[in-house]
Amino acid sequence: MIDISKDLVQVTRLALSEETEDVRLFVARLVRKYRTVDPELSKQMDVQLKAKVPRSQTLMRKITSQFEQPVPVDDQSGLSLLKVYRAEDSTEPPLLAPGIQEKMDQLIQERLQKDLLVSMGLQPTKSAVFVGKPGVGKTVTARWLAAQLQVPLYVLDLTAVMSSLLGHSGNNLRAALDFAKRSPCILLLDEIDAIAKSRNDDSDVGELKRLVTVILQEVDEWPSTGLLLAATNHPELIDRALWRRFDLIIEFGLPEISMVKSAVKRFLGADISLFEPWIEILAFIFHGYSFSDIERDIQRFRRAIALGMSSDTQLMEDFIKARVCELDHSSRIKLAVELAKQGSFTQHSIKALTGVSRDTIRKYTSDSSLKLQSSGRKAKS
Ligand SMILES: Nc1ncnc2c1ncn2[C@@H]1O[C@H](COP(=O)(O)OP(=O)(O)O)[C@@H](O)[C@H]1O
Ligand SMILES: [Mg+2]
Incomplete structure (x- = not known):
C-alpha cells in the first residue's frame, strides 16, 4: 500500500x-x-x-519494453558499450548517390512490407556492410535508416571493443549482440576491420578467432526483426568467410560533382544567398573530398562571416590559394575559367591565384566580356 x-x-x-x-x-x-x-x-x-504510443514510435508499438533494457557496459571501465541513437522524425535524409539510394529504398520497403515477403517464402535483408572512406555517410545513413524504420540505432565501435582488455572483448561483443537481438533495432558494427587489424599487434590470436566466430554465428542467426550493419574502410582486411555471410554490400564512394554541389548548398544553410555566386567554384574545388570534409570547411566560412571577420570574396581567395596546389594543370585552367566567368576577380588576380595566363583564360572563355557577365549573372539567378 x-x-x-x-x-x-x-x-x-x-x-x-x-x-x-x-x-x-x-x-x-x-x-x-x-x-x-x-x-x-x-x-x-x-x-x-x-x-x-508516442508519435515517433508508431511502428514500434509492440516493443515499448525496449526502453526498459539498460544498455550493456564494459565491466572493467563501466563505460557503455553501445552508442544509442533514438529514432527521430526530424533526421534529414543523407545525400546519396542514386545507386545507393535505390538499395536503401529497397531495404526500407522490405521491412515495411515484410508480411508480403514472408507470405511468398522470402525474408527481408538481415545484414549489410557499408564500405567507404571516413566521412562519406556510413553512420548518418544508418541513423537515417533507423529513423525510417522507427527503431533505435545502436553503434558498437569495434576499435573500442578491441582496445578494451583482451579476453574481455569477447564478452563485451557478446553482451552487445545479445542486447541488440532482444528488440527491433539496427545494430551497426563500426570499423569491423579493427578485429583483423589487431592481428598484427601482439594480441592473442585465439581470442581474435573467437571474436570472428562469434560474429559469424550472429550474422547467420540474426533475427529478421533487426538489421545488422557493419561498416569498414578496409574491406580487404575482413575475413572472407565473414564477408560472404552478409546479405548486401554497399559501397559509399566519394561524392560525384553533382552531389558535391548539393552538399555545398545544404551545408551553407542560411548563408546560401551570400555564397550563391561561388557554388560552381566551391563544387569544383571540393570534388574529390568527403562530405564531412566539405561540411567542415563550409562551417568555418560561415563562422567567419557570422563574426564579421571576413568577406565571401576574401574567404574564397584564401581557400583557392590553399587548395590550388592540389590541382593539376588542366584543372587549374578549368578553375581559372570558372573564376573568370564568376566575375569577382580580375584576370590579373586570377593569374596570381592559379598561375594560368591571361591569354589562356581568354582562349577558353572565347574573349567576350559580355559572355562573362551573362555567365556571372546566370550563376546568381
Ligand atoms: N551522405 C551524406 N549526406 C549528408 N551529410 C553527410 C553525408 N556523409 C557525411 N555527412 C556529414 O559528415 C558527417 C560524418 O559522416 P559519417 O556518416 O559519420 O561518416 P562515416 O562514413 O565515417 O560514418 C556527418 O555527421 C554529416 O554531417
Ligand atoms: Mg562512421
Missing part, C-alpha cells in the same frame, strides 16, 4: 513536469513491478501505456 502511494506521488511529479518520456519509462517499470502482486492494476496501466 505504502509502495503504491509512493509510486503515485512519483507519477504525479513526472507528469506535472511534463516529462512524458520519463512518465512512460516509470509506468513501464510499474507494470512489471505490479504484475505479480496486483495483476489487474498492472494490466490496466499496460493498456494505458500502449493506447498512447
